[in-house]
Amino acid sequence: MSTTAPRTADAVASPAGVVIVNDSPVARAVTAAVIAADGGFRLLGQATGGLAGVELVCRLRPQLVLLDLHMPDIDGVEVTRRIMAACPTRILISSATIRSNTTYLFNALKQGALDYTHTPSLKARPGESVTRADLLTAGTSLLRKMRTVLSLRSGAGTVAVPPPRPAGGATRSGTAPAPAGNGTRHAAVRVVAVGSSTGGPSALATLFGALPRGLPAVYLVSQHIDPEFTEGLALWLSEETGHPAAVARAGEIPLPGHVYLACGGRRNLILSAGGRLQYESAGDAVYCPNINRMFASLAAAVAGPRTVPPAAGRAPICGVVLTGLGDDGAEGLALIKAAGGRVLVQDPATAVVDGMPGAPIRRGIVTHGQALPELARLIAHWIEDGR
Secondary structure: OOOOOOOOHHHHHOOEEEEEEOOOHHHHHHHHHHHHHHOOEEEEEEEOOHHHHHHHHHHHOOOEEEEOOOOOOOOHHHHHHHHHHHOOOEEEEEEOOOOOOHHHHHHHHHHOOOEEEEOOOOOOOOOOOOOHHHHHHHOHHHHHHHHHHHHOOOOOOOOOOOOOOOHHHOOOOOOOOOOOOOOOOOOOOEEEEEEEOOOHHHHHHHHHHHOOOOOOEEEEEEEOOOHHHHHHHHHHHHHHHOOOEEEOOOOOOOOOOOEEEOOOOOEEEEEOOOOOEEEEEOOOOOOOOOHHHHHHHHHHHHHOOOOOOOOOOOOOEEEEEOOOOOOOOHHHHHHHHHOOOEEEEEOHHHOOOOHHHHHHHHOOOOOOOEOHHHHHHHHHHHHHHOO
């Protein structure tokens, strides 16, 4: 997702072995040239198809696989599934067609791929010389993502597939979803705000897949992501989990039972004091859409002019931090907690990247985290009972 990581000392001292799986000869040639120009990686081999790629990866055991989405035999989703089943390896999706194939992309992430980037391309005309500087410029995004994925802890990429949706629109408990305002005992619609980064799409699918539908809660999500992929992520989450999901529109009033994703890029999703979704500029924030700002807007909307916060756990907001690099979300969680809201984090040991869920624990904002299914249970209980 939209994060950066410094080049690790191990990557400098011992170049990481890389395998390219891509049926395009041009894409393979440019990618191989970029890797050679950088010098921080070692190209172990290349495969022109999915089946050959699985065999090559299991035989050579590279530290990283650069995988295309579309190939003539099996696609990148199936390649990812087979590699993760036979010889788990860090996989970075590198494709020229990511924008038009977001469903394939997020399915590959669900199967265990760790991140994605565009395959590098060169603008040189035939016969024109290409310098090392040209190659490094063309490969900036690819090389950055390669280092990020290689910096992740060993064992990252464990697949957590959400449970199947029950037929007929029933919730996980087997009861039909109740519309908001139907005279139930819920006094007010609650707001659950979720922040995630690297590893986030699959974590979000698992979390919302385990949450009963029809609960009287609005779900806001800030996922570090580029804007071109947000619509695809919303559609994919809807299909995977059964919860209606969409990219949040400025000025709209969120509806209970719906999931609203912050539009990717350098804009933050916030909730106004009047209960409307709004956007603000991310400014010079390192992480965006910024999770801290989304959480802070919720805390401010609840606190209002009060000087004494409500009893802990009684404010109608819940902040949740999932997998991701860095510490985005920790500061905002502290504000939600101070405003009397519920605060939860994913168990860092179950996260693809433990930085974001680990930060609130290190700062003492929460004492521990939970695995995604348990998080879903706690959220549902909080929505229904307020604690």
